[in-house]
Amino acid sequence: MNSKGRLYGIGVGPGDPELLTLKALRLLRTAPVIAYQSAIDKDSIARKIVSQYLSKNQVEVLFHLPRALEPEKAKSIYDQEVEPIAEHLAAGRNVVVLCEGDPFFYGSFMYLFTRLSDEYQTEVVPGISSLMACPVSLGVPFTYYNDILTVLPATLPTEMLTSHLLATDAAAIIKLGRHFGRVRDILHQLGLASRAKYIERATMTQQRIVPLDEVNPDDVPYFSMIVIPTKLKL
């Protein structure tokens, strides 16, 4: 009888393959099965980040999912998508799931974790999140001392974004996409536009840093962030 395989969710970081951790690399290289997701009709970014570390002997399991899917819809999709991974685990094969950034920080690995970790031994490896990578790529010290930091999805209503931006010391605004124009207007109204920095695809080869007022709101990718750094002068 086979013993069960182990499930690993590994953060592969924001884009630069050198921002993988030593632990993620070790697990990646020794896993017989590698699983990853991609947006529908797109290549998997997570796989691209680690492609140089993969070997031809590894089985790859791909699942396609729309990005930013609401949880109720995602849950029913994952109830099915989990099956091929569960089969490998049941057959005794370890499976490494690649996660952009960090697995537990706005990461879809959590759907696999809740469905599989009771039955299979599961280990999660934290990864460099865009929350750390974006301020570093922008060259702006982010949070310090007694700062409050708030991470705000741009999908939230204007009133909620406004009240949180007024109450925090530093902020990261994520999931900008088609909400960018509205967010920029809010920042101008609150007098925060001069402190706010925009970056897209941090640490990837296509990284772009653009002054806030020069960003084309019709062309803001999913992988973008507005960083409002600490006011403290160090």
Place this chain on the structure above:
Amino acid sequence: MNSKGRLYGIGVGPGDPELLTLKALRLLRTAPVIAYQSAIDKDSIARKIVSQYLSKNQVEVLFHLPRALEPEKAKSIYDQEVEPIAEHLAAGRNVVVLCEGDPFFYGSFMYLFTRLSDEYQTEVVPGISSLMACPVSLGVPFTYYNDILTVLPATLPTEMLTSHLLATDAAAIIKLGRHFGRVRDILHQLGLASRAKYIERATMTQQRIVPLDEVNPDDVPYFSMIVIPTKLKL
């Protein structure tokens, strides 16, 4: 004439030496000078994390600083502490500064960055922050979908902690130390105690996870965190 040395601020992660990035390891191994800080009368945690990767040929520069020093006092200390590092850089030697967690996330490297990066070429390498490591070590999916995440230093006044905890979906409470008892009381009053998870020294060999109500408030170390994870069921 020598050309100037380069300054590197590298995140060494939360404690597990395997959570170093490949980039941090490469820079660390090739640097002639390694600099790091420690709390007064204590060994440097950052140095301990990377000790197995250091060689005897590397010059080490240590600076002692009290933890959680207020910025005004820290600034005048750093105006002096920066000197030995500046001398190495001026003499053409590259200097790698070790930073626990991530350099720009509540990290004292920012004092060196503001004092040296105008004069010397500077590169910062993001690291695994405790913000990512603690939820992973606790095994709790942290933030998802449209969640607002707030990072709160426990040093803040009770009213401010309360209003932010009421307004957020997920939270990390840092810098607990002697504020732990007060924070726990707030969490009970707000009905958040059952969701809140406590961890100390995440990913270090001395990592401890303790139920919130069993923590001894007189014995809470600097490296501890309360994590309030997402309410979303995935």
